[in-house]
Amino acid sequence: MRTETIQVDPERPDPAAVERAASVIRRGGLVAFPTETVYGLGADATSARAVAGIFEAKQRPSSDPLIVHLAQAAQLGEVAQAPPPIAMELAGRFWPGPLTLVLCRGASIPAVVSAGLDTVAVRVPAHPVAKALLEAARVPIAAPSANLFARPSPTTASHVLEDLDGRIDMVLDGGAAPIGVESTVLDLTGPLPLVLRPGGTPLEALEAVLPQVAFRPKHLPLSGEAAASPGMLLKHYSPKAALWLFRGTGPETAARMLEAAEGVARARRVGVLAFDEELESWSRFPVEIYGLGPVDQPEQAARRLFAGLRELDRRGVEIILARGPARQGLGEAVWDRLFRAAEGRLADEQEAAAGGPEIPGELE
Ligand code: TXA
Ligand code: MG
Numbered sequence: 001m002r003t004e005t006i007q008v009d010p011e012r013p014d015p016a017a018v019e020r021a022a023s024v025i026r027r028g029g030l031v032a033f034p035t036e037t038v039y040g041l042g043a044d045a046t047s048a049r050a051v052a053g054i055f056e057a058k059q060r061p062s063s064d065p066l067i068v069h070l071a072q073a074a075q076l077g078e079v080a081q082a083p084p085p086i087a088m089e090l091a092g093r094f095w096p097g098p099l100t101l102v103l104c105r106g107a108s109i110p111a112v113v114s115a116g117l118d119t120v121a122v123r124v125p126a127h128p129v130a131k132a133l134l135e136a137a138r139v140p141i142a143a144p145s146a147n148l149f150a151r152p153s154p155t156t157a158s159h160v161l162e163d164l165d166g167r168i169d170m171v172l173d174g175g176a177a178p179i180g181v182e183s184t185v186l187d188l189t190g191p192l193p194l195v196l197r198p199g200g201t202p203l204e205a206l207e208a209v210l211p212q213v214a215f216r217p218k219h220l221p222l223s224g225e226a227a228a229s230p231g232m233l234l235k236h237y238s239p240k241a242a243l244w245l246f247r248g249t250g251p252e253t254a255a256r257m258l259e260a261a262e263g264v265a266r267a268r269r270v271g272v273l274a275f276d277e278e279l280e281s282w283s284r285f286p287v288e289i290y291g292l293g294p295v296d297q298p299e300q301a302a303r304r305l306f307a308g309l310r311e312l313d314r315r316g317v318e319i320i321l322a323r324g325p326a327r328q329g330l331g332e333a334v335w336d337r338l339f340r341a342a343e344g345r346l347a348d349e350q351e352a353a354a355g356g357p358e359i360p361g362e363l364e
Pocket of ligand 2: 144
């Protein structure tokens with residue numbers, strides 16, 4: 001299959017280009033498109049056959065459910081059964097935007113979309129290209145992130161092509177995704193609202209509306225249990241290199257990273273995700289550096305994280321050293337993605353496993 005790439009203005013996409021993409025969706029094809037979070041791989045959410053194509057193109061296990069995207073919150077009743085009043089309230093407050101609500105699945109959405117669950121994840125994206133595509137398609141669009149399964153999510157059209165060229169019909173190239181991490185997933189089907197994945201809508205913003213919201217940063221191992229708690233897969237967003245994640249946000253953590261680099265950089269090719277404040281110290285080491293912006297601006301780290309993982313892979317590093325920003329605002333989502341990229345292990349354990357020098361543990 002040849003994958004066609006169409007450039008569009010991210011603010012005012014050409015209606016003719018959008019209509020061509022919409023007709024691919026209506027015919028049951030696959031179109032990658034920018035959202036404000038990351039690029040999505042879209043198909044007609046009402047067609048089981050079209051949706052099966054998404055799982056195949058991404059090599060995604062069929063146990064991992066997809067998010068259904070709508071043009072407007074008013075369509076919620078078309079895809080979800082009896083959404084509770086709180087869903088409408090959250091929709092009014094956070095849509096369009098990076099919040100996904102898990103609700104009871106409506107009859108128009110085939111089970112394959114939700115990996116057989118009787119729930120459905122729904123969001124109304126804010127990106128003008130996503131909005132235009134949804135309006136033109138006139139069907140809800142199921143769209144996971146447009147990467148191969150377990151690879152870092154794509155924040156540009158070239159990331160999409162890196163993973164999916166020749167496997168999908170079309171990419172709408174609308175430049176870099178402005179937020180850079182995926183939506184926050186909030187489950188409203190249990191006794192209490194539960195955040196399944198921290199993301200583009202900060203937990204603090206949800207707490208202001210939902211004081212009783214729970215967040216369990218629980219990550220499950222890769223196989224099997226997906227249906228019990230989907231969205232919690234641990235091996236996810238993985239670069240090819242092993243990621244060593246350091247705990248702590250102070251200068252002592254930066255010092256530990258430099259010390260570790262001194263040990264491993266002699267034998268292995270090392271990459272570093274560094275905050276601006278540390279760039280100068282790193283420049284004295286034989287390592288590949290990718291900057292995440294100032295340490296106190298997690299929005300910048302969010303925007304740059306996935307591109308950084310892909311870029312360091314491209315430069316051929318074997319180990320990536322990283323630490324997270326403070327776990328506030330978008331910092332929580334950045335930490336979550338780093339933790340999963342590290343497959344749930346902190347640097348001390350990984351270094352020990354690799355036979356490197358033992359580093360004293362540090363508690364936050
Ligand atoms: O920002 C985003 O959410 C992007 C853009 C394209 O909208 N999409 C995205 O989709 O990140 P995906 O498939 O990569 O992640 C969807 C997450 C997964 O963690 C999945 O397990 C969870 O949402 N999810 C989907 N349906 C669910 C359901 N019925 N119950 C619980 N979790 C669900
Ligand atoms: Mg994904």
